[in-house]
Amino acid sequence: MTGRIVEVAQDGRHLSLSRGFLVVAERGTELARIPLDDVAVLVANAHGLTYSNNLLVTLAERGVAVVLCGANHVPAAFLWPVSGHHVQAQRMRAQLAVPLPLAKKLWQMLVRAKIRQQGAVLEACGEPAGAFDALARKVRSGDPENVEAQAARRYWTLLFGPEFRRDQNAGGINALLNYGYAILRSTTARAVMAAGLHPSLGIHHQNRANPLCLVDDLMEPFRPFVDLAVDRLVRTGHTSVVPETKRFLALVPMQDMATAEGTTPLGTVITRAATSLARAYETCEAVIELPALDSAWAPTALEWPRPPSVADSAPC
The missing domain is CATH 3.100.10.20 (CRISPR-associated endonuclease Cas1, N-terminal domain)
Incomplete structure (x- = not known):
């Protein structure tokens, strides 16, 4: 659910x-x-x-x-609850013992999926996106050339204009992204913990001060869905974090998307990704269930609800 x-x-x-x-x-x-x-x-x-x-x-x-x-x-x-999945200890041991080649392969899959979803978002917004499929194909195991950053530099200026810079400490569009990512991060954290994995043991992120390295790794392919929601808000004149925009962004994990198993809420897709990652650790096979890499399966602006008005919002 x-x-x-x-x-x-x-x-x-x-x-x-x-x-x-x-x-x-x-x-x-x-x-x-x-x-x-x-x-x-x-x-x-x-x-x-x-x-x-x-x-x-x-x-x-x-x-x-x-x-x-x-x-x-x-x-x-x-x-974070002390007791979680019934095979939590077993899965955490597998997570701790993951071979480096497998970790690099898993990170390659996540980065490729993220870049292709960025291209799909740009295409849905009417922006040029052809280079992103080529960039995704360039990502090698572990992404040693940091193609992820190369794609990001192109992506943000195409999506929000040449003057836009991603800055967590800024307001406006950046604050909207921060809030949307906070919702996405919490949804992903819940999925990771429910799968019996430790959220601080990342695939790529290794910051000692970050207790959610794995969460930040796994949510990467899903960030573009937040970006699309923020773009929709900006195009309709909403550029501040206020009750109506927060309510709109909180709907992102509940939006339906097409998958091989049929139409499924994004939050459920994230849960499947976390569960498949746990299996990958246990079997040492680089397989993660991720959003479709075909742009035709990416959500378009027409599939998102209209940004709610102030009268519709009733935060606690």
Whole structure:
């Protein structure tokens, strides 16, 4: 089940558990009540929030990702349950023992998929994309030439204009991307943990200070889906992180996409990718179920819902 992404974005809220519901209150007055069965991710994106311990324990037991956001909507921490998949220890041992050639091959697959999806997004937006398939074919095992960065330099200027630079600390389009990636990261983290893998043991990313290296590796082919949503917002005049744009970006993991198994929500596709990665570690075969590499399977602007109006938005 994909489930809902619940964001608490207003200061001073208190979150608690009541008879199977997540309850949002302020100064003793209940504001919202959400069935726990419907919640996949809880995003805490405000100051002065308080939580009951019972709620956090229950969310962890259910495998709900709790994301604590810091400045500029970038996740600062995730709540990770102690017990997860029934073969978690076995899979983590396989993850620790992954041979370097297999890791390089897996990273090659992820980078190729990301670059081809970037080309598909550009094509869906009416921009020239022919070079991206050629760039994807140039990616060798481990991407030693860093073709990923070469593609990124072309991609951002084609998608958002020659003056655009990707900067996590900037506002506007960059802040929208940050928020969209935070949603995607939480969805991917939940999938990785549900597959019995350790999120800090990456395929390519090895930053000691990053507890989610594997999550950041696996989400790479899915980033262009966020980029497409942000492009849709920008083209309709939405350039700030406000309640209506956050609500729109939170829908990204729930969007349907065509796969070999039929139409499937993106969040489910990410779950399948994490599960297939766990199998790849155990079997030492470089096979990951990833989004289709055919641009015809990439989402187009017409398949996304219209950006909601201020009147439609009701954040907690």
